[in-house]
Amino acid sequence: xxxxxxxxxxxxxxxxxxxxxxxTLSSLVGCASGATQGDAQTExxxxxxxxxxxxxxxxxxxxxxxxxxxxxxxxxxxxxxxxLNCVKGYYLAKILxxxxxxxxxxxxxxxxxxxxxxxxxxxxxxxxLELVSAKLKETWKADKSRLAFWLSxxxxxxxxxxxxxxxxxGLLSNNVDPNARLCMASAVVSFMNVFQTDExxxxxxxxxxxxxxxxxxxxxxxxxxMLYSRLTARKLSGEGVRHYDLGTxxxxxxxxxxxxxxxxxxxxxxxxxxIANHLVQNKLYDEAFVNDHLQFxxxxxxxxxxxxxxxxQTEAGKTAENVSAITxxxxxxxxxxxxxxxxxxxSGVAVEDLRExxxxxxxxxxxxxxxxxxxxxxxxxGTWMNHNIYNIHLLSGKIARPGCGPFSLTGQxxxxxxxxxxxxxxHRLPADLxxxxxxxxxxxxxxxxxxxxxLDAIKAPGMHTVKIFREMSKGNIDFLWSAHNNWAQSMxxxxxxxxxGEENKGIFDTFIVVNEVYPTLSTQYADVVLPVALWVExxxxxxxAERRSAxxxxxxxxxxxxxxxxxxxxxxxxxxxxGERIGDxxxxxxxFGFIYDxxxxxxxxxxxxxxxxLWEEYRIFSxxxxxxxxxxxxxSAKLKMEAKQLAPYDEYLARxxxxxxxxxxxxxxxxxxxxxxxxxxxxxxDEVGVATYGTPGLAGGVSFxxxxxxxxxxxxxxxxxxxxxxDEEYPFYLVTGRLLEHxxxxxxxxxxxxxxxxxxEALLNVSPEDCERIGVADxxxxxxxxxxxxxxxxxxxxxxxxxxxxxxxxxxxxxxALVNLAVQDTYCPLSKEPDYKKTCVSIEKI
Amino acid sequence: MVISSLVVETAPxxxxxxxxxxxxxxxxxxxxxxxxxxxVTVEAExxxxxxxxxxxxxxxAGVTGVNLVYANFEDDPSLHPVDRR
Numbered sequence: 001x002x003x004x005x006x007x008x009x010x011x012x013x014x015x016x017x018x019x020x021x022x023x024t025l026s027s028l029v030g031c032a033s034g035a036t037q038g039d040a041q042t043e044x045x046x047x048x049x050x051x052x053x054x055x056x057x058x059x060x061x062x063x064x065x066x067x068x069x070x071x072x073x074x075x076x077x078x079x080x081x082x083x084l085n086c087v088k089g090y091y092l093a094k095i096l097x098x099x100x101x102x103x104x105x106x107x108x109x110x111x112x113x114x115x116x117x118x119x120x121x122x123x124x125x126x127x128x129l130e131l132v133s134a135k136l137k138e139t140w141k142a143d144k145s146r147l148a149f150w151l152s153x154x155x156x157x158x159x160x161x162x163x164x165x166x167x168x169x170g171l172l173s174n175n176v177d178p179n180a181r182l183c184m185a186s187a188v189v190s191f192m193n194v195f196q197t198d199e200x201x202x203x204x205x206x207x208x209x210x211x212x213x214x215x216x217x218x219x220x221x222x223x224x225x226m227l228y229s230r231l232t233a234r235k236l237s238g239e240g241v242r243h244y245d246l247g248t249x250x251x252x253x254x255x256x257x258x259x260x261x262x263x264x265x266x267x268x269x270x271x272x273x274x275i276a277n278h279l280v281q282n283k284l285y286d287e288a289f290v291n292d293h294l295q296f297x298x299x300x301x302x303x304x305x306x307x308x309x310x311x312x313q314t315e316a317g318k319t320a321e322n323v324s325a326i327t328x329x330x331x332x333x334x335x336x337x338x339x340x341x342x343x344x345x346x347s348g349v350a351v352e353d354l355r356e357x358x359x360x361x362x363x364x365x366x367x368x369x370x371x372x373x374x375x376x377x378x379x380x381x382g383t384w385m386n387h388n389i390y391n392i393h394l395l396s397g398k399i400a401r402p403g404c405g406p407f408s409l410t411g412q413x414x415x416x417x418x419x420x421x422x423x424x425x426x427h428r429l430p431a432d433l434x435x436x437x438x439x440x441x442x443x444x445x446x447x448x449x450x451x452x453x454x455l456d457a458i459k460a461p462g463m464h465t466v467k468i469f470r471e472m473s474k475g476n477i478d479f480l481w482s483a484h485n486n487w488a489q490s491m492x493x494x495x496x497x498x499x500x501g502e503e504n505k506g507i508f509d510t511f512i513v514v515n516e517v518y519p520t521l522s523t524q525y526a527d528v529v530l531p532v533a534l535w536v537e538x539x540x541x542x543x544x545a546e547r548r549s550a551x552x553x554x555x556x557x558x559x560x561x562x563x564x565x566x567x568x569x570x571x572x573x574x575x576x577x578x579g580e581r582i583g584d585x586x587x588x589x590x591x592f593g594f595i596y597d598x599x600x601x602x603x604x605x606x607x608x609x610x611x612x613x614l615w616e617e618y619r620i621f622s623x624x625x626x627x628x629x630x631x632x633x634x635x636s637a638k639l640k641m642e643a644k645q646l647a648p649y650d651e652y653l654a655r656x657x658x659x660x661x662x663x664x665x666x667x668x669x670x671x672x673x674x675x676x677x678x679x680x681x682x683x684x685x686d687e688v689g690v691a692t693y694g695t696p697g698l699a700g701g702v703s704f705x706x707x708x709x710x711x712x713x714x715x716x717x718x719x720x721x722x723x724x725x726x727d728e729e730y731p732f733y734l735v736t737g738r739l740l741e742h743x744x745x746x747x748x749x750x751x752x753x754x755x756x757x758x759x760x761e762a763l764l765n766v767s768p769e770d771c772e773r774i775g776v777a778d779x780x781x782x783x784x785x786x787x788x789x790x791x792x793x794x795x796x797x798x799x800x801x802x803x804x805x806x807x808x809x810x811x812x813x814x815x816x817a818l819v820n821l822a823v824q825d826t827y828c829p830l831s832k833e834p835d836y837k838k839t840c841v842s843i844e845k846i
Numbered sequence: 847m848v849i850s851s852l853v854v855e856t857a858p859x860x861x862x863x864x865x866x867x868x869x870x871x872x873x874x875x876x877x878x879x880x881x882x883x884x885x886v887t888v889e890a891e892x893x894x895x896x897x898x899x900x901x902x903x904x905x906x907a908g909v910t911g912v913n914l915v916y917a918n919f920e921d922d923p924s925l926h927p928v929d930r931r
Contacts, residue, residue, distance in 0.1 A: 006847065006849070009918045013887050013916045014887055016915050018885045020915045021853045021881075025915070063918075068920075071916065071919065072916070073916045074915050074916070084853065084913035085914045086912075086914065087897065089914050090893065090896070090897050090914050091897070093917075093925075094893055097925045097927075098926060229911045232855075232911060233855065233911070236857075256910075
């Protein structure tokens, strides 16, 4: 860098940070979209992008020179982060430039080498694709119940959409699930149960207006740093703004909270009921809101635990989802045992703290925002706990209004946009539609131009994630294809699923395809590894926790022979569907002929044109008026598909992301910050939705127009204990989680040397009292054993979390201390999401 | 040389002392104060070094938030060259 360039870069750096501090960054950064700005000698081409590390969905601007990323700037025009990034954003470019990027296809000829770093050889794309296609077609034709796809909350929207279309409409299979099952499924099922539509009513803007924050089982300071920064900024700028942190361990988030309430595992269910009981018994709830908006139910109870493979065939398993209507008075009666005294004894939280928290919800003027992530979702009663948080916000009317609302945070950049919205779950179709619902299938057939009844073959949901891996371990899966995930590290009960026990060796017989960017534990079990483009090496879209869909542009080419994931799926799809018909048309061309030329083995247009074409088809789901057949079904079946309305593709490029529903008002597409809330669309309220489907003038100025009878459901959910509780043999609860420097399994962040140096190894956080009791000290290696498996790890009493006596914590980013070897695969019976937070273990010094 | 800029947020009553502490650190310059926010640049040989410096800010008493705004790494010698088509 010469002196002129250096001066220019430094001046740019200062100007950008200065503008960010003043809130005027937008005027400096300007529009990107591949255009050079200023002197091309000094400034590269700029592209709009979205950070790909976590669920916050922060916007960034990428600068490229000579096909190489040279700088990143926070994107001021992306409303999710307004130009500010966290430490992970610092390293966005570096993840592209790790030394061991996968750049050529790899094939394993000898399955006995599975589970080792050896055995993969280089291959041509033709050889790899022919092999994958032949294995998939063989399995599909022989018994399609024995194939499975495991996709991801990191897979861009159009890629997930195309995969879902291939698998559901092309292969007529529902054996597809995303890794979002491991983090968000409890939130999804609860949203659908309560509101009959997925995803929060509010947005990140609530963080700037709330008076009280309540975090439930969420270490936001580490897992969602930018959002936590907005929370702390609000605490500084607002008078008397408070933060209550609830969890089973003390975290960095607790450190800055005004009050931390540490509760015994699973008693969060009771604490929420205690708050609801206080509101109801003392008539401190919002009576008008309750009368206008709510219906009440109770569900099946004593539903046992989904630890054994046959749980879903047991009586408890078959009836776990049952609910029945009750009156408000009956609901009050069910709550009545949850007194402060009873819940204090159960949870270990002081009566005065419970009362103080309950009074927060009783204050009609307080704007309260609840935030939660894995502590609530990865829970043997995860769906129930989501319900219980909604219950107290619904009873108090603190929902769908600025600064007020229950807000479910997400763990991955597009768990919402892809896994949840385009339907890569085993029971879903795009846009909240369900395979089991006849009208939903008819509507989907209309959008995809399929013969009526074509999708009846998939009316039964397929295998959810844990079931896929359980069946694989038993030798019942012949073909598995995974993309954008690292299941060999992130799945629970890896002792079983990786075939490390004396039985359940199925993984060694399953033909496994892994799309990856770096070698991982999953590639060690792959028969074929397909090297693919990472992040801005192709164009894609993420949808974050606040319903914001945003495009990241292609900025650089992939390395070596690495290819766009979507190309790999198209190449296999055209081979597998060769000779197949849909109606009287060639199946592949009918599904994908609008984007792909199978004779040329390539897309018809460039990344932009391909993404735009896919988006415009996907957009019909939420804009049924674009398709006459779909519109007729939308009207006759009262589907209200416009409730999740998306804008044309180019609007997202121009606007750097928009929160749905996006409404066209006088020729301008306007986003919605507060669903169901009446008010001016231009101010972020859901004016068009309420006017079209809802009832104006109800309590709180909201109308839940997607809910049955326009009334969300308060479902009474009792306290029930964890799936297993400490005993003499396994006296500790093991909690797993994430830390700031590394995300999930560390596939990308551990390629960043400094991040790895900052937090090089996973440590088991143990309280000093427990260390003394079991005779271990800082730095000692211990063996952690559970009923499911064991792992070795180093002990720390000065780690990033401070567990109370009886609980230990370990992160799961490190493959050398593979904590999931010992974690239970017991899942919430309703959401099928595993409980990673409460495995009982023993600890022994080695 | 990698050049990056950040907005460091502080407790309002400690902005001055945080600015002093930051200014003492190698490669760090404080350019201006905007309320409780400080405009800071970091100059270091590599992104790794830059991160090492910047990630230390959060442990300074009075710092409430560290936000990265811009990072230019075109001259980082540690970045691996990748053959791109």
